[in-house]
Amino acid sequence: MEFAQGILDAQPFSRLLGARITAFGPDGATLELDVRDELHQQNGFVHGGVLSYAADNALTFAAGAALGPAVLTAGFSIQYVRPARGTLLRARASVVHAGRRQAVVRCDLSTVETADPTDPSASETLCAVAQGTVLSTAG
Numbered sequence: 001m002e003f004a005q006g007i008l009d010a011q012p013f014s015r016l017l018g019a020r021i022t023a024f025g026p027d028g029a030t031l032e033l034d035v036r037d038e039l040h041q042q043n044g045f046v047h048g049g050v051l052s053y054a055a056d057n058a059l060t061f062a063a064g065a066a067l068g069p070a071v072l073t074a075g076f077s078i079q080y081v082r083p084a085r086g087t088l089l090r091a092r093a094s095v096v097h098a099g100r101r102q103a104v105v106r107c108d109l110s111t112v113e114t115a116d117p118t119d120p121s122a123s124e125t126l127c128a129v130a131q132g133t134v135l136s137t138a139g
Contacts, residue, residue: 004029004061007069014057017050021061028094029061035087035111046084046111046127054091055107055130062093063103063134074102076132084127086111101136 004024008014008031017039023030031054033039041047055078064071093107110124 001025003069004064008057008061011057013053017053019054019057022090023092024061025065028092029058029065030093031058031061031091033089035084035089043083044085046086046089048078048080050089051080051084051109051128052078052130054089055093055109055128056132058091058093058107059105059130059132060134062095062105062107063098066095066098066103067101067134067136068138070138071103071134071136074133074135076130078128078130080128082125082127084109084111086113086125088112088114090124096131103134104131105134106131 001024004021008021017033019033022032039050060073091107091109093105096104096106107130109128110126112122112124114122
């Protein structure tokens, strides 16, 4: 997991957002970030661009666990199911299918409203679902 966090930390935008990898392996990847005022849109919800960022990175990290570290997102779609409110954004991605050169990956994005997001009793609210294709760039 330290390797994955190191790759995330090499992305200036991810450092700006304070994103972190909290799970990484054959079962997928989880990316989290604390929600702060600067990440809201005008109505007080987490901005859709922040949700898209989290989906893109979680999809790519999950695929990287299956295809190797040299991967790029080829494309993804995202459906917003409800406005995102909370203190933490969690993006959980898992590989649906992986071949030699590409993977199809799904990501559920949820918010958590709690002072302690590690509390097992903290409830998550699904706010978006994404699916994408990630390609290996290894030659």
